[in-house]
Amino acid sequence: MTADANKETLGFQTEAKQLLHLMIHSLYSSKEIFLRELISNASDAIDKLRFAALSDESLLEGQGDYQVQVDVDKEAKTITISDNGVGMNREEVVEHLGTIAKSGTAAFLESLTGDQQKDSQLIGQFGVGFYSAFIVADRVEVHTRKAGSSADQGVVWESHGESEFSVEPREKVSRGTSITLFLKEDSEEFADDFRVRSVIKKYSDHIAVPVMMLKPTPPPAAEEEESDEDVVDVPEYEAVNEATALWTRSRTEVSDEEYEEFYKHISHDFEAPRSWSHNKVEGKFEYTSLLYIPQKAPFDMWNRDMARGLKLYVQRTFIMDEAEQFLPLYLRFVKGVVDSNDLPLNVSREILQQESSVDAMRSALTKRVLDMLGKLAKKEGDEYGQFWSEFGQVLKEGPAEDFANKEKIARLLRFSSTHTDAEAQDQSLEDYVSRMQEGQEKIFYVVAENFNTAKNSPHLEVFRKKGIEVLLLSDRVDDWLMNHMQDFDGKSFQDVARGALELATDSEEDKAEQEKLQKEAEGLVERMAKVLEDKVAEVRATARLTDSPACLVVGDYDMGAQMKRIMEAAGQAVPESKPILEVNPGHPILEMLDGEQDEDRFADLAGIVFDQANLAEGGQLEDPAAYVAKLNKLLLALAGR
Incomplete structure (x- = not known):
């Protein structure tokens, strides 16, 4: 580290350096997304200040009109995104812009493939949108001051996106953050007013705060040109986006493209969602929900402590990210927003755990997600198969965690089976029951460490001989799942590798032969x-x-081999x-x-x-x-x- 009286030069954390490199080289084909990411971050900063100001109004510093401002300078070849949100102090600047403190960083980096499209999806899910600035800029300057601190507490962060960044104090009169991008030669299009306006309309119409840009200056009239009087031009700004919270609008007013862009805003995902559900509930409890099913699983989905949950608003005021109380853990992949009219504005995570209205909302939202998946499963094509390949193993946690919805979840489960002998998990329990033989009273399954072991299990020999279908289970969660699945449509489950085997389809001759064999x-x-x-x-x-x-x-009462291995x-x-x-x-x-x-x-x-x-x-x-x-x-x- 080098330092003088005012300025420090620090090295990026190794993981941050790797991500910067990947961001620059993996996303250059989607340059304009940098603007969406930076405006989204600015909107989040404003949401955080709005919430903090509920308990400390002095943070507003007498100015409560929230907005994001975008300025372009064609001559200087810069674009600046400013907000009057919560801002950062020096420690937060170093922490947020120089290091990546997320758990699972190593696993994330290992999961990158070198494929631009796949890596761009993962980078988006990891939520490091700020670094997208370096896709178009060869130098980035961040000037910020935390709300509630004095003007001399401003901080400037600067980097060329390579191995180092500098931090120095600099006075800032207004709270919030201003990010200036010094554009690369091949990205100078983003110093053009019209180009930037079109990108903002495309990606940020749904953001609930206005995104302001200078009004285009009309050419002066002839008589004005001849005037000798000095006129001071006061810059006039106008909102470029709709600035209306999307979920508050009627479904008939919102296009599919708007729903998709809003999802990308709240999830920082670069892909459109697989499906969504927008619903307003009125009655004993009043709330609006907008729920999304992503296309791809996040890299840290198996970390049960991963950041999850819905964005919570109360009466359109942002309260918290990742409110996990509104959906069970097995639906942790769902993204979205819930806006309640009944909860108090000062609600905390502890209060959420005690509110009866939250329990009612959780139950209703869970059923809504399961209904979404049920509709997806009934669609033509392989849409549900693609969902299952991404999230099926997490959904298998459901029967153990959600007794009330066990039947609904069971209808969504998919398995491999001897009916096809294909590794793809594409057979439903309803499919299995429809093919059961006359007199068959049980749903048979075998659990093994992998598909080939299950498919070739010696336990299947008599079932193949008699033409009886057996489900082939090989996911790590399967043994645990079947411990919580007693029956389906009146048919009980039977592990073919557990206990003595009795087939209801056995004839009297079969039974006599077995007795003779044993003797x-x-x-x-x-x-x-x-x-x-x-x-x-x-x-x-x-x-x-x-x-x-x-x-x-x-x-009959012993632990299965797969569960033993896991433990x-x-x-x-x-x-x-x-x-x-x-x-x-x-x-x-x-x-x-x-x-x-x-x-x-x-x-x-x-x-x-x-x-x-x-x-x-x-x-x-x-x-x-x-x-x-x-x-x-x-x-x-x-x-x-």
Whole structure:
């Protein structure tokens, strides 16, 4: 760090430097979005001051007309965006403009691909819109003063967008922030009044504060040109945008383009939303909501502490970002605005947790989002499939968190299944039930670590033989999900790898055959149970296998293998339990095992059968080296050596 009496030169945080580079090189094809981002930030600063002034009116410094002002200078090749919002002090300038203090920064940077379009979406979701200034400028100067501080507390931040920035004190009479962009040669179009006006109309019509620009100066009349009197021109500004909060307007007055631009404003996303719902509620509680479903999942969606929630307004006054009390956690991807007429203007997060009206609004807004998704699912084409690929795993958290809406959520769930054997999760529970066989009373599913393990699970063999469909579940959340799914449309769920298998479609002949099989295998089962007593809770003969020699089954009340792996990976204690080994006595390997007289060899073979059943489930061997040694010993014996 270098410094003199007034000025400090500091280095950008490493992550900020990387993002600056990406912003400049990934978004140059969408240059004009810098203006949307900077005006959006200015609007947010005004919202924050408006809220702070509710409890401290002195912050307004006697001037309460909020506005954003945009000035262009064609000769100097600059554009300046100013606001009279909350402003910043020196510490905040360094923190907000020189570092990125967001959690998940490393994960965000790792998720960048080098693909301009994909990276631009991620950058937008990360919310670093200020850096977009460097798409068009080779130097940026920020002059700011925090509301309520004295004029000599002004600060200037300056950078060329490379490795360093400088900070120095400079007097500022008015509160708020002014950002001046010294335009690059290939971006001088943004020093043109008409060009800038068109961009503001395109992107910022919906912002609730006026965006002001100088009125175009008409050419002087002839008689005025001949006048010898000195005339002082007072610059006149006019609003370029509508300056009306979009959600307060009637749906019939708002175009799709306006809805889309408003979404980009509140979310800092560069893509249009997938769908939205604009609704005004009148009655016991009065409020307006505008809810959006994004196209893409944010990079930090699996961080349950991620910033989430709706923008909260009370009587059109901004109160807070990320009011998470209005939607449950499994809908944390939803963006939007809720404007209440009933909540107090001094409402806090603590008060929101106690307000009965908030509970009623939360319930209604949750159902509205689920209805939006239901309509999306009924549309032609792959619109819902695209939504599901982005947000399906989060929606699967719903049945455990939202008992009241469990049925609605269940109808939105999508799975892979043996009906298609395709990895795509595109089968609904309604689809499954419509294809159930006559006499079938249960919805069958298998849970595995990945799709291929699920698809090739030995537990599916009898189901394929009988033509019974099985859902293939392989997402990390699936085992937990199914613990909270008891039934659907009157049909209970059955994990095909849990407990004894009974198929309602079995004929009397099938049942008689199974009883005969179990009786004939009693001796083999008893011998295997003895040598494997440290590894299994039980060994039993089964008719569920047609091609495999054995499979592992979870006890009726034991934790599933996938859930165990997740808990172990998280360092949590896992309850002790042993699997059940089910064997197929008619398989040649088991027939060979049954006839084996050498007890040591029998023990080795039984151990190999158990380990292979474990591997088929996607499990990990406790002693891989011992397994390999046994297998090699068997191979050598078969080779006569």
